[in-house]
Amino acid sequence: MYAVIFGKNPALSEAEFHSFSRRFGLKVRPAESNRYWVLFESSSEIERHFHWLGGSLKLVRIIGEGDGAIRNLEYSRLFTVSLYGRNDWRLWRKLGSDIKREFKEEGPAKFFKPAKTYAMPAELILKGFPEVKDFVFIFKEDGSFLVGETVKVTDPFELKKLDVERPVQKPILSIPPRLARIMVNLSEVRKGSFLDPFCGIGTVLQEFVLQGLSAYGSDRDEGQIRAAKKNLAWLRREFHLKNSAHLEVCDARKLKRCFRQRFDAIVTEPYLGKPLKRHPGRGEAIKLANELDRFYYPVFESFADVLKRHGRVVFVFPAYKLSGGGVYRKERKWLGKLGFEVLGRYTDYEERHKLVRDIHVLRYRG
Ligand SMILES: C[S@@+](CC[C@H](N)C(=O)[O-])C[C@H]1O[C@@H](n2cnc3c(N)ncnc32)[C@H](O)[C@@H]1O
Numbered sequence: 001m002y003a004v005i006f007g008k009n010p011a012l013s014e015a016e017f018h019s020f021s022r023r024f025g026l027k028v029r030p031a032e033s034n035r036y037w038v039l040f041e042s043s044s045e046i047e048r049h050f051h052w053l054g055g056s057l058k059l060v061r062i063i064g065e066g067d068g069a070i071r072n073l074e075y076s077r078l079f080t081v082s083l084y085g086r087n088d089w090r091l092w093r094k095l096g097s098d099i100k101r102e103f104k105e106e107g108p109a110k111f112f113k114p115a116k117t118y119a120m121p122a123e124l125i126l127k128g129f130p131e132v133k134d135f136v137f138i139f140k141e142d143g144s145f146l147v148g149e150t151v152k153v154t155d156p157f158e159l160k161k162l163d164v165e166r167p168v169q170k171p172i173l174s175i176p177p178r179l180a181r182i183m184v185n186l187s188e189v190r191k192g193s194f195l196d197p198f199c200g201i202g203t204v205l206q207e208f209v210l211q212g213l214s215a216y217g218s219d220r221d222e223g224q225i226r227a228a229k230k231n232l233a234w235l236r237r238e239f240h241l242k243n244s245a246h247l248e249v250c251d252a253r254k255l256k257r258c259f260r261q262r263f264d265a266i267v268t269e270p271y272l273g274k275p276l277k278r279h280p281g282r283g284e285a286i287k288l289a290n291e292l293d294r295f296y297y298p299v300f301e302s303f304a305d306v307l308k309r310h311g312r313v314v315f316v317f318p319a320y321k322l323s324g325g326g327v328y329r330k331e332r333k334w335l336g337k338l339g340f341e342v343l344g345r346y347t348d349y350e351e352r353h354k355l356v357r358d359i360h361v362l363r364y365r366g
Helices: 010-023 045-052 067-072 089-103 122-128 156-164 177-187 203-210 222-238 252-258 282-306
Strands: 002-006 029-033 037-041 056-065 078-084 132-139 145-153 193-196 214-219 245-249 263-268 307-321 340-350 355-364
Touching (some): 002 010, 010 056, 010 177, 010 340, 045 056, 045 145, 056 067, 056 122, 056 132, 067 145, 078 089, 078 122, 122 145, 122 156, 156 177, 156 203, 177 203, 177 263, 177 307, 177 340, 193 203, 203 214, 203 222, 203 245, 203 263, 214 222, 214 252, 222 245, 252 282, 263 282, 282 307, 282 340, 307 340
Parallel strands (some): 193 214, 193 263, 263 307
Antiparallel strands (some): 002 037, 029 037, 307 355
């Protein structure tokens, strides 16, 4: 039995986890889940692929349930304790002491408390791995709890490097590498050819290339294509990769003119409109969304020209946090008319953008 601990957008993390399991053909049988974690049966195969999950924090191997399970933990000279579902300093200390006592017979043990937190962040775990074990207590609503050990974490150092060490950066305009990874998983396409037709400086392309996928990118702006090329050359050097991406200067409404082949998946964050200075009112939001739809409609017509039958699209539409509270998310019936079936919709919000990402997962009926 395993548990996956979700990241800061749990609904998106959960959707990604299920897509990821299907994408990698993992036989996962969920047993229970709540806002912060999912508990499931799976073969150890998941440990090999966990690295490619963007929105989760930890993979925990469950050892047992309740106090008695502490006895079955494997000895470690140094350990940390993470609590999920409880924020209780006394409990945290007590469980640490219980473990220490259990370990006494096997040798001295130190409860490592490096941060003022009851759940060890992946950064700290990675620094200590594997000498420092992270023992995890997952509390359910009825007060019972599961005990386990962190066996994998997603790598925040790698994701940060992909963002801030590349030669060309555009902090406001580009998508976080973690979200690029999530979107690739949401496509559920494991192998095949992937296109980002609004590639910008190439964040999504970086993810395609890192995963060894057949990668294609285009952008209307030649300067962006030059920037993406620079970033990809850096990526290949830093990560010792042999593959790269095919890049074209191309208007996303005219993809047929630039690409001869058909794609298995399109994963992209398009132009989302001018940056907002403040949150719009409802009327304003509707107007902004309608204006952009006049651009997105021919973009999707063009997607239909270059997608394989049943090809997938993961696309960020803008939604708007309103000045009066609430969020405006537009319904787009025209997607169905163009042959695109919406399989899922998830939101992600970043304060600095004042914009909500309304991530759509679509299938092209062909
Ligand atoms: C939001 S950015 C994409 C950022 C990219 N996902 C990244 O993280 O680097 C949008 C990009 O769309 C491009 N763009 C705008 N209109 C376009 C069009 N009609 N066809 C193709 N690209 C277009 C812009 O040049 C810009 O690079």
